[in-house]
Amino acid sequence: MEPEEREKQVQIVEAAIRRFSHFGIAKTTLAEIADDVSLSRQAFFYYYHDKHQLIAAVIRKMFHEFVDGVEQGFRSAPTAAQAIFSILKTKDDFFKKYSLLALPDNKTEIVQSPDLKKIHTRGQKMMIAMLAAQLERGMASGEFRKIDATRTARLILDILTAYEHAAQHNKQGFVVAEDFSQLISRQKEVLELLVAGLKNYPSI
Amino acid sequence: MEPEEREKQVQIVEAAIRRFSHFGIAKTTLAEIADDVSLSRQAFFYYYHDKHQLIAAVIRKMFHEFVDGVEQGFRSAPTAAQAIFSILKTKDDFFKKYSLLALPDNKTEIVQSPDLKKIHTRGQKMMIAMLAAQLERGMASGEFRKIDATRTARLILDILTAYEHAAQHNKQGFVVAEDFSQLISRQKEVLELLVAGLKNYPSI
DNA sequence: CTTTTGACTTTTAAATTTAAATAGTCAACA
DNA sequence: TGTTGACTATTTAAATTTAAAAGTCAAAAG
16 A cells, blocks of 8 residues: 555545544545545545445544553553543543544444454453553552452443443433533542542551 | 222232333333223223323332332441442342333333432432431441541442443343343442442551 | 223324435446 | 446435324213
8 A cells, every 4th residue: 555545544534533523423424524535435435445444443543542642641640549530531531522423322333343343342451451550550659459450440440431321321311420521520539439449558 | 099999009000010020111001901900991091190100100119119128228237338238239139120121212201201200319319318328327337437428329329320321221122130140240349449448447 | 979981082103115315336547 | 556437235314104002081880
């Protein structure tokens, strides 16, 4: 593949991200994206075999961006506890930017393709590993008591994810948070309690 | 209303619960329920003005049963921490019994009626109050450190609810028993971490 | 006077059809 | 290597129909 072609692919993904986050994946047509980057609809297929591949590319890019954000948040956190809290900030920024990427309830199978599942699983594992590393760091410095880092990392991430799902699934229904900023502040409270549970209190 | 009539109403609710938990609310017709209690479809309307009222009666009954279960679990728990864990057992029993009562995704408005919302809100408040009382008890006994009992109670219940929603959202059907027991064990881990965060560690 | 019923209407849900938009193919051309 | 015109195939949304269930009510029955 020539540099120009790769360049076009990058342009396409960027246009797709712009469209997707404005109108959602389902309501964006390939014709529109192609038009944005001065391609005919047919020419698009030269760069991406089909819409799925494009979506996969978009999601892959987003995931990297997110993981990078988390990593940076971790790196600049002076303590392990602060590293954990920094996840919320990163999530906040991320969802503010990409909130419209959610799929309509009927079309979630798009995201079920083996391709995308793999991306998701990999991202998940990276997140767990990164958070576990922070927990290890907290244990090494004496900030946290001894716990199973990986297991606990999974648990913490799970809770945050569960909160998001519940909030989305539950817009007009039962409980949880009313809007995103409230969601974040709820998650913060949760993390405070969890982190308190991790702290290393010397026994008398 | 005569005693017999109230008796019939009770029979109807019981039949409804049986049908609902076998086939779900949406797939159960009034004709079937009426038939179960040897009434004609029209006679049913003499006892309940419409399906909503019946559903409300059913949910009210379930809620009471659940709250009673929690209360009993709390009463028989020797420590505050064990009281918190007992919630899981109660939930487990409850959902094993009533898991099929979930509504299909499109018809959730049934549950949005002011009537049912009120029931739910009241139940929610009771749960928070009951759990807060346990937290107070834990603080009084020195088992827990000083925290805002009501706020924390809400938080803990929220987390459990969020987990359930997330689990439901993942499957596109109903929650099945197998997933559910796994859900419970996850929730247990979460509670362990949370309770650890509540514990009272004397400072040196 | 309470409870039930027969004969109705209205509402809701599910299946079917249709029309239009979008996705995807491919041979030929630059 | 990229692009295009001319095509077919799929998907989606809207309109239409049909059957089932919900709900009403006057009148009958105990």
